[in-house]
Amino acid sequence: MDGEVSTERIKCFRRIFSNEDERIRANDEFANFSLKSGPFADPDSIGSMYVTDPRKWWACFGSNAPLLQRNSSQYYDEKTKLWDVGGDQFGSMEDVGVLEFANLSLDEPELESVLFDENATTRMEKENEKDSEVEEML
Template identity: 30%
Template sequence: AVHSILVDRWNKNNTPLHCLAHTLNPNYYSEQWLIEDPTQVPPRKDNEINQEKMHEEILPSLGKSNKVNLKYADFVSKIGAFRDFDSIENRYAMDPKAWWLLHGSCAPMLQTIALRLLSQPSSSSCARRNWSTDSFVHSMRRNKIAPKPAEDLVFIHSNLRLLSRKSPQYAQGETRMWNIGGDTFDTFEDVGVLEIANLSLD
C-alpha cells in the first residue's frame, strides 16, 4: 500500500517542469542536504531528473538556451559567479526563491526561469478545492447564474472558510482534521502515516 502511494505521488510530480524546477533548487546541491542521507545525490547526477532540458516553450532561441545552459553549469558546479561563499552557504539555509533573488542576478535569464518554476505549486489540491467550491455554487439548481456572481460567491465562500480557521472552535471537533494533507503539514499528531499519505494525494 505504501509503495503504491509513493509511486502514485512520483508519477504525478514527475513532469518536465517539476523535474526542471527540482534541478534549479539550490537546496539540493548543498553539502548539508547531501549528508542528511547517504543515498541522496544532487539533481545533476540523477539521470531520471536531469534528462529534462530547457524547453523550447521557455527558451525559444537556441542562442539563449546556450547561454542559460552555461550559467546552469556554473550553478550546479558552484563556479564562476556562483562560487561566492555566501552563495554556497545560503543554498541550504534560504528559501530557494529567496536564494535566487539574492544570488541569481549574475544569470538573469536563469534567475527568471528558476523563479517562475519554483513558484509553481507542487500539488493541485488548491485548484481542486476551488473546483469543488465552484461545483457547490454553480449547481444544477443554480445553473443560470452568471459567471461574475458565481466567481464572487466562490471567493466569499473560500475566504470565509479561511477566516474560520482563526476561530478557537476550528481546532476542535470534526474540523480538527480538515487541514491534514492540505497546503501545509502543520501537525501529524494522532494521525497515522498511511492516513496522511492517502489524504495528501490529489
C-alpha cells in the same frame, strides 16, 4: 544528477528558450549554478545555498543567472505562463460525485481500508455484524 531530471530540464529549456543562442546561455548559467562555479563560486553564495530559503537566495545571488530567474517577463507573459495547466486556482467542487468523499490521507492507513457503500455502511461495520452473528451462534 539524476538522468531523468537532466533529460526533463533539457526539454524544458528547449521549450522556454527556442532561440539556440539564448538556450546555450541558459545552459551555461545552469552549469555555473550547478557546479558552484563562475559567479556562483563565491563562498557567501555557496554557504547560503544550504541555510537560506531558496527564494531569498535567488533574490540575493540570482542576478548572476537572469535567464534562470522566474521573475522575467517571458515567464509571466509568454507560453510558460500556464506551465502547470490547471493554474494556481481551485475550481468548483460541484458535480464531483463520489470523489468529494474520497479525500483520504496516506498518513491515515486505517481510513484507507474503509470503503463506504451507498447506504454509508462501512465494510468494517458489515464485518462487525458478521462477527456478532457468529458469536451469537456460538
